[in-house]
Ligand SMILES: Nc1nc2c(ncn2[C@@H]2O[C@H](COP(=O)(O)OP(=O)(O)O)[C@@H](O)[C@H]2O)c(=O)[nH]1
């Protein structure tokens with residue numbers, strides 16, 4: 362699962378990305394390989410099961426601080442998108458290439474309205490961020506539309522002659538966008554498009570098709586950034602009135618807090634609703650003022666900077682992710698080496714006990730016999746759907762079972 366950070370230029374995408382991927386707490390070097398420069402490791406924040414189970418854990422693939430489990434996830438900082446990107450303007454092609462891989466999007470918006478549609482500075486409050494959201498999404502749609510439209514006639518002619526299926530063609534053409542055959546089928550059904558006669562589809566219908574495909578396969582939330590600026594308040598309300606998921610964000614404040622925490626100046630965990638200054642005498646006047654501003658304009662108004670909230674909601678709400686704790690000893694909640702609750706895995710909602718076995722090790726899955734719910738000792742079958750924060754032992758007849 363990969364979450365993309367998108368938006369027009371100068372809204373604070375890179376600031377949010379930097380804040381989200383900064384290692385401000387002592388975190389182990391997880392074995393993430395082949396990371397591209399714009400892909401970083403952020404963390405999901407979730408209540409650990411250690412306290413509920415009355416154990417002191419020794420995490421390996423994640424971190425546990427005061428009962429808060431921080432689990433690594435990948436996010437990608439996508440190039441800014443401008444009008445005309447679908448025709449290759451600006452970094453358009455780069456943008457569209459990077460966004461392909463994302464399963465969900467954090468769409469960053471300059472809620473303060475202090476940048477125009479191209480991202481140039483204008484007086485705060487003078488630009489309407491609603492238009493920016495529409496522009497970015499429209500460019501994506503135009504690009505996907507272009508992808509289908511370029512040889513549309515040739516395609517439907519040959520399909521109508523050969524009896525081939527338009528659904529297969531569409532799924533194939535969009536596969537690079539992580540769109541599946543089932544996604545295509547669902548959208549076609551919803552729009553009542555006639556699959557036997559694609560030649561009858563109008564441009565509007567084809568555009569509607571890509572719009573629905575985007576909504577289904579790239580679900581997004583709006584990070585209403587620069588929320589610390591007073592001009593943001595009315596725009597945040599306006600954005601919320603669209604009915605979309607909106608999270609007020611102050612990325613710069615989050616970056617400041619994480620850096621201050623890293624240097625031991627404040628006590629702050631990403632996603633906390635407040636922070637505490639540790640040694641006031643170590644702060645310069647400027648640092649002290651900056652922290653005071655963050656407290657007054659961000660923490661007290663919004664109850665947090667919103668950055669961690671945006672990441673959490675992208676995974677938990679948009680992607681319906683769950684966290685599962687696999688263990689090898691269901692009574693001690695440990696692995697073979699005695700490490701308590703060593704791993705926390707993020708899995709797609711609807712994942713089964715067998716899916717978990719696959720995630721842990723392919724041999725575990727091959728020899729899968731059953732699983733055990735460590736909370737109550739109950740046996741779970743291969744297709745038992747796991748719940749959030751389940752603690753599970755896999756019993757396998759394989760070598761590693
Ligand atoms: N006031 C305020 N400014 C911010 C915030 N986040 C980013 N900025 C500023 O917005 C500008 C653009 O930020 P950047 O992250 O480079 O934007 P990007 O082009 O979308 O990646 C910079 O001057 C940032 O300092 C924020 O939360 N509040």
Ligand SMILES: [Mg+2]
Nearest residue numbers: 374375376441
């Ligand atoms: Mg940037």
